[in-house]
Amino acid sequence: MKKVKKIKIRANGKTKFIPENYKMSDLIKFLDVRLKKVAIELNGEIIEKKKIKKINLKNNDKIEIVHFIGGG
Numbered sequence: 001m002k003k004v005k006k007i008k009i010r011a012n013g014k015t016k017f018i019p020e021n022y023k024m025s026d027l028i029k030f031l032d033v034r035l036k037k038v039a040i041e042l043n044g045e046i047i048e049k050k051k052i053k054k055i056n057l058k059n060n061d062k063i064e065i066v067h068f069i070g071g072g
Contacts, residue, residue, distance in 0.1 A: 004019050004020070005020040006018065006019060006020065007020050007022075007057065007058065007059040007060075008059055008060060009027075009057055009059075009060070009061045009062070009063060010060075010062045010063065011027065011031065011063045011064075011065070012063070012064060012065055018030075022057045023052070023053060023054070023055060023056055023057065024040070024042070024047070024051075024052040024053075024056075024057060024063075025052045025053045025055075027057065027063065028040075028052060028065075031065070033065055035049050035052075037067055037068045038065050038066060038067050038068065039065075039066045039068070040052065040063065040064075040066075041063065041064040041065075041066070042055065042061060043061060043062050
C-alpha cells in the first residue's frame with residue numbers, strides 16, 4: 001500500500017496536513033466553502049476564483065478565506 005506524502009498548510013489560522021498534490025479547489029471542497037460569497041487569499045495575495053483548479057498547494061502555504069456578510 002502506497003503511503004500518501006503530506007504537506008503542512010495554514011488555513012484561516014489553523015494548521016492542516018493535506019496530500020502533497022492537493023489543489024486549491026480540493027481544499028475549498030473539503031472545507032465546504034461556497035465560492036459566491038468569499039474572497040480567497042494565498043500567501044498574502046487575493047486569487048481569482050476561476051484559477052483555483054489550477055493552483056497546487058505547497059508546503060507552508062497560508063490561505064485565508066474571508067466570508068462576505070450582508071447587513072445594513
